Amino acid sequence: MTKKIWITGASSGIGRALAIKFSKEGWQVAASARRENLLNDLNKNNTNIHSFPLDVKDEKSVKNIFQNVIKKFETLDICVFATGIHDPEAEKKLSSEKIREIMETNFFGTLNCIMAVNSFFREKKSGHIAIVSSVAGYRGLPAASGYCASKAALTSLAESLYFDFKRRNVKVSLISPGFIKTPLTDKNRFPMPMIKSPEYAAEKIFIGLLKKSAFEIHFPKSFTMFVKLLKIMPNWLFFWLVGKGIKRF
Numbered sequence: 001m002t003k004k005i006w007i008t009g010a011s012s013g014i015g016r017a018l019a020i021k022f023s024k025e026g027w028q029v030a031a032s033a034r035r036e037n038l039l040n041d042l043n044k045n046n047t048n049i050h051s052f053p054l055d056v057k058d059e060k061s062v063k064n065i066f067q068n069v070i071k072k073f074e075t076l077d078i079c080v081f082a083t084g085i086h087d088p089e090a091e092k093k094l095s096s097e098k099i100r101e102i103m104e105t106n107f108f109g110t111l112n113c114i115m116a117v118n119s120f121f122r123e124k125k126s127g128h129i130a131i132v133s134s135v136a137g138y139r140g141l142p143a144a145s146g147y148c149a150s151k152a153a154l155t156s157l158a159e160s161l162y163f164d165f166k167r168r169n170v171k172v173s174l175i176s177p178g179f180i181k182t183p184l185t186d187k188n189r190f191p192m193p194m195i196k197s198p199e200y201a202a203e204k205i206f207i208g209l210l211k212k213s214a215f216e217i218h219f220p221k222s223f224t225m226f227v228k229l230l231k232i233m234p235n236w237l238f239f240w241l242v243g244k245g246i247k248r249f
């Protein structure tokens with residue numbers, strides 16, 4: 001039977017590349033984001049991709065859209081929640097409004113999507129929820145107070161949900177990309193080490209999601225393993241190293 005996936009954040013960057021990858025592998029793809037024209041363009045070039053526009057901040061509409069996905073597909077095997085925003089220039093100034101906006105999209109928007117599929121997967125007693133977080137969730141980084149906090153919260157949420165859903169035979173995965181060249185990172189004004197293409201990210205995520213065991217899918221490993229070191233390093237060393245990095249750029 002044809003496999004089915006729902007991807008949010010599918011109008012650009014990682015989500016878009018992932019939608020194309022899954023469609024090329026013969027999956028039926030429900031693609032969501034706000035920009036309907038971009039989703040329709042995807043559909044024009046890939047008949048397996050179907051457009052389901054939504055704003056993840058609107059809890060009610062996310063639930064309705066998921067019902068429409070199920071009406072069309074009848075079932076769902078995986079969902080990948082890849083919606084995210086980042087505003088490095090605005091984050092240079094501490095603004096509670098900006099942090100709230102980022103949390104509303106990145107954290108609560110993803111939570112709205114998880115809540116929409118919650119009872120469907122629990123009743124089905126199978127399924128797979130993948131949450132796109134970031135290595136930026138490992139530790140607090142400069143000029144990213146909202147973004148890092150939203151990703152740390154998502155990473156922690158994925159870990160907690162892993163236990164809750166396991167009891168119902170529903171898999172939860174965490175996706176932690178390093179730097180990927182997308183409109184989101186195009187806003188960064190610093191050199192991004194080992195930056196990769198969205199197609200590279202899509203390939204890694206595709207392989208990772210179809211593996212039986214892995215909880216966290218992180219890439220490129222040469223970069224993410226280094227960031228994992230930052231995570232376990234004592235605070236004084238972490239602050240010294242990152243502080244030195246800021247001075248250089």
Ligand SMILES: NC(=O)c1ccc[n+]([C@@H]2O[C@H](COP(=O)([O-])OP(=O)(O)OC[C@H]3O[C@@H](n4cnc5c(N)ncnc54)[C@H](OP(=O)(O)O)[C@@H]3O)[C@@H](O)[C@H]2O)c1
Nearest residue numbers: 009011012013014033034035055056084134179180182184
């Ligand atoms: N690029 C990286 O280096 C990197 C690294 C680690 C993690 N990530 C994460 O990967 C995910 C994808 O990012 P990306 O780099 O591919 O960025 P991107 O190209 O800017 O894609 C972001 C996607 O999120 C959608 N989106 C934003 N706000 C939305 C909302 N309120 N409702 C529905 N959709 C919304 C956007 O579509 P619309 O504007 O059409 O709604 C777009 O499809 C994000 O969670 C990001 O934090 C990226």
